[in-house]
Amino acid sequence: MVNTKDAPRSVVKRLPVYLRILDNLIRRDVDIISSSELSEETGFTAEQIRKDLAYFGAFGTRGKGYNTSFLRDKILSIIGLDKLTNVIVIGAGHLGIALSRYTITKNPYVKIVGIFDNDPKVVGGNILGVPIYHVDEMEKVTKDNDVKAAIIAVPAEYAQAAVDDAIRSGVKVFLNFAPTKLDVPEHVFIHNADLSIELQSIIYYAST
Amino acid sequence: MVNTKDAPRSVVKRLPVYLRILDNLIRRDVDIISSSELSEETGFTAEQIRKDLAYFGAFGTRGKGYNTSFLRDKILSIIGLDKLTNVIVIGAGHLGIALSRYTITKNPYVKIVGIFDNDPKVVGGNILGVPIYHVDEMEKVTKDNDVKAAIIAVPAEYAQAAVDDAIRSGVKVFLNFAPTKLDVPEHVFIHNADLSIELQSIIYYAST
DNA sequence: CATTGTGAACGGATTCACAGCC
DNA sequence: GGCTGTGAATCCGTTCACAATG
Numbered sequence: 001m002v003n004t005k006d007a008p009r010s011v012v013k014r015l016p017v018y019l020r021i022l023d024n025l026i027r028r029d030v031d032i033i034s035s036s037e038l039s040e041e042t043g044f045t046a047e048q049i050r051k052d053l054a055y056f057g058a059f060g061t062r063g064k065g066y067n068t069s070f071l072r073d074k075i076l077s078i079i080g081l082d083k084l085t086n087v088i089v090i091g092a093g094h095l096g097i098a099l100s101r102y103t104i105t106k107n108p109y110v111k112i113v114g115i116f117d118n119d120p121k122v123v124g125g126n127i128l129g130v131p132i133y134h135v136d137e138m139e140k141v142t143k144d145n146d147v148k149a150a151i152i153a154v155p156a157e158y159a160q161a162a163v164d165d166a167i168r169s170g171v172k173v174f175l176n177f178a179p180t181k182l183d184v185p186e187h188v189f190i191h192n193a194d195l196s197i198e199l200q201s202i203i204y205y206a207s208t
Numbered sequence: 209m210v211n212t213k214d215a216p217r218s219v220v221k222r223l224p225v226y227l228r229i230l231d232n233l234i235r236r237d238v239d240i241i242s243s244s245e246l247s248e249e250t251g252f253t254a255e256q257i258r259k260d261l262a263y264f265g266a267f268g269t270r271g272k273g274y275n276t277s278f279l280r281d282k283i284l285s286i287i288g289l290d291k292l293t294n295v296i297v298i299g300a301g302h303l304g305i306a307l308s309r310y311t312i313t314k315n316p317y318v319k320i321v322g323i324f325d326n327d328p329k330v331v332g333g334n335i336l337g338v339p340i341y342h343v344d345e346m347e348k349v350t351k352d353n354d355v356k357a358a359i360i361a362v363p364a365e366y367a368q369a370a371v372d373d374a375i376r377s378g379v380k381v382f383l384n385f386a387p388t389k390l391d392v393p394e395h396v397f398i399h400n401a402d403l404s405i406e407l408q409s410i411i412y413y414a415s416t
Numbered sequence: 417c418a419t420t421g422t423g424a425a426c427g428g429a430t431t432c433a434c435a436g437c438c
Numbered sequence: 439g440g441c442t443g444t445g446a447a448t449c450c451g452t453t454c455a456c457a458a459t460g
Contacts, residue, residue: 010450017405019408020405034419034420036419041389042389045453047455048452050420050422053420054420062421064420079408080412081408087407101303106404173411175410181249181251189410189413191409195401197225199315200223200287200315201221201399203318203357203381204288205380206356206380207356242441253430253431255431256431259444266442267442268443270436271438271439
């Protein structure tokens, strides 16, 4: 059974880690991997890995381990990355552009179909071939490409408006880099990736 | 009592959120705030906020609430941001530069004292006045400035070497943007902020 | 017989409910 | 009276230990 949707957030956050390891193994022509070897590679315990996978089904072979390609495909399908996933980036400042470049060049499985800004100086340009549109065009681009996910990289004061626009255009999930709390309806999912907060929170562990 | 060091990670991650809200309130000349008002602003429950603060002491006044400036100062001191915190960025590619600019302009309480790379084309330059050094100079710069925290923004294949160098230079905590697992000694703290993984993990919530 | 899959035990974090105090 | 501070209860995720099985 795939896509149970009630898996704990903590489990879902580990799935892409497994995915990356499996991609590396497949590239190195490794066919079979055990949970204890995966534990080595990921730093998670072997039991945890087996439990994580068990939320979605029984993908291994007792006595042997997991077939790397088979498990990779299962995880892709669980996450929803088996079909092409179109994403937009809102904000074409330094951070938005760097995040776009990074995602375009480094992230398999997702495709950025547009970057949005309201500054006429950048609208009309492109980043590695991906057009920068005016925010007014968001609804059209988003609907034409069936976009369900957005990266928010605008200043805090514009972030709520950006999210509201995107939700109106059908976007369901957000990766938010703006340093502010965003109010969204129940059915919308937001993951905050606030760089200042993450940096400050590690400072706590720097003394002694 | 300040700086108990055994507070749960989950609590520590919320402290900078409180800090930001308090800074905003102080800027708007709000002197007193209750846990339920803080709950409004943060999205965390009032009980949780009170419990979080209680790990470190009793900072409020029963019947009234918390004095914003007093609480801000306490939290700064708990995190260790009361004294100036010097940070380095390793990697001067697009992402490293964007993260540097962002931190320099948007992050109060921390100061970037150097950006490191091994590409002679960028070494010698600067970002908003912060010099880009060759990685060979890391130990000197880090020790001269008592740097305890680093942001890793190099490609995956260089990340382990970068971290090893930094640890040798006395760095204790890392914010890692490289898409790879890093092995570090027990006493070193790493927080992974892998953009591909965070993006992929939210896609899970995009269907239906 | 090695390794998966899983119920049970455990532990840590959140929520509840109220006592304590300004 | 109202809000903080906190023990108790609960919830949830991780670890343990072992039964199931290719």
